Amino acid sequence: xxPSPEGAPVRVVVAGARGRMGRAAVEAVxxxxxxxxxxxxGRGDDLAAALDGADVLVDLSVPDASPGNVATAVRAGVHCxxxxxxxxxxxxxxxxxxxxxxxxxGVLVAPNFSVGALLVADFAARAARFFESVEVVExxxxxxxDAPSGTAVRTARGIAAARAEAGLGxxxxxxxxxxxxxxxxxxxxxxxxxxxLRGLVAHQEVLLGGPGEQLTLRHDSLDxxxxxxxxxxxxxxxxxxxxxxxGLEHWLDL
Numbered sequence: 001x002x003p004s005p006e007g008a009p010v011r012v013v014v015a016g017a018r019g020r021m022g023r024a025a026v027e028a029v030x031x032x033x034x035x036x037x038x039x040x041x042g043r044g045d046d047l048a049a050a051l052d053g054a055d056v057l058v059d060l061s062v063p064d065a066s067p068g069n070v071a072t073a074v075r076a077g078v079h080c081x082x083x084x085x086x087x088x089x090x091x092x093x094x095x096x097x098x099x100x101x102x103x104x105x106g107v108l109v110a111p112n113f114s115v116g117a118l119l120v121a122d123f124a125a126r127a128a129r130f131f132e133s134v135e136v137v138e139x140x141x142x143x144x145x146d147a148p149s150g151t152a153v154r155t156a157r158g159i160a161a162a163r164a165e166a167g168l169g170x171x172x173x174x175x176x177x178x179x180x181x182x183x184x185x186x187x188x189x190x191x192x193x194x195x196x197l198r199g200l201v202a203h204q205e206v207l208l209g210g211p212g213e214q215l216t217l218r219h220d221s222l223d224x225x226x227x228x229x230x231x232x233x234x235x236x237x238x239x240x241x242x243x244x245x246x247g248l249e250h251w252l253d254l
Contacts, residue, residue: 009036012235013054013078015069016061018042021083021224025058028228035235051076056235059084063145067091070107074098080107081234083227085146087111087246096244106238110248111150113230117204118249120219121151124206125158127215129166131208134159135184139195139203147194152204153187154247159206160188 012029016022017040029037039050043061047069051057057073059066063086073080075098087109095107112118128134136159138152148156163169170189184193202221208214221227230248237251245251 009034010235010239011036011038011053011055013039013041013047013050013057015041015047015057015059015065016084019060021060021227024224024228025060025231028225028232029058029235032232035232047072048076051078054078056081056238058231058235067094070095071098074102074105074107077102077105079105079238081231081238082107082109083113083231085111085144085150087150092244092246099243104242106241106243106245108234108238108241108245108248110230110234111154111246112202113227113234113248114202114219114221115230115252116219116226117151117202117221118230118247118252118254120204120206120217121155121158122249122254123217124155124208125162127208127217128159128162129168131210131215133171133207133209134163134190135171135207136187136190136192137195137205137207138192139197139200139205141200141202142196142198144196147196148185148187148192149194149202149204151202152192152194155204155206156187156190156192160190163189 012035014022014025017026026040029035038054041047041050051073056079059069059082061069061084066084070080099105136152136156138149175183184191204219206217234248
């Protein structure tokens with residue numbers, strides 16, 4: 001990769017460009033004065049060829065393809081902004097190993113690009129030590145392949161860390177008999193429930209309860225355009241953050 005001349009638009013390739021998020025990202029990049037769409041690829045296209053001369057890859061593909069796309073980009077010296085789901089610890093460790101041989105390359109893996117969703121996760125972690133009980137409910141369209149969502153898992157882990165730091169135990173729960181899955185997934189001691197329903201896009205509630213009161217934090221993404229400001233922020237910032245960053249919130253100065 002040769003860097004863009006100073007002041008020139010950032011050259012962006014979108015992988016997964018035929019999907020709904022990918023199409024929205026292509027339109028957002030094309031509408032931004034400081035960015036230039038360098039390529040838009042889908043399944044079966046030659047990503048390596050598209051990356052020639054690019055500055056940033058935006059990967060919005062599918063879980064099976066995403067690690068290979070990122071590896072191809074990193075080896076080519078191209079920064080990556082990744083919104084594809086399925087990035088577990090093993091995959092993140094592999095990226096870290098790749099980046100050790102890619103001086104100056106930055107990779108952002110973002111479970112959610114919505115600023116509102118990131119704020120809810122931040123607020124929930126701050127509030128968690130003040131309430132006896134907390135649970136997370138995430139609601140998405142039925143075409144989503146992972147459950148619970150990466151955003152919900154990250155929210156729950158933040159809540160659990162805040163409660164542990166405050167010396168709090170698990171939320172009270174006297175359940176001794178239940179159908180499998182009735183109490184949701186256990187993420188570091190925080191219950192997370194996944195709803196899949198046609199007509200939804202991406203929604204999350206954090207329910208906090210104490211004696212005589214409840215606090216509900218809810219965020220609703222009603223259209224995929226809600227993710228585009230975060231995608232563009234990632235594209236603009238990733239070159240300034242070499243190495244691996246997990247979570248766009250680190251660049252929001254929360």
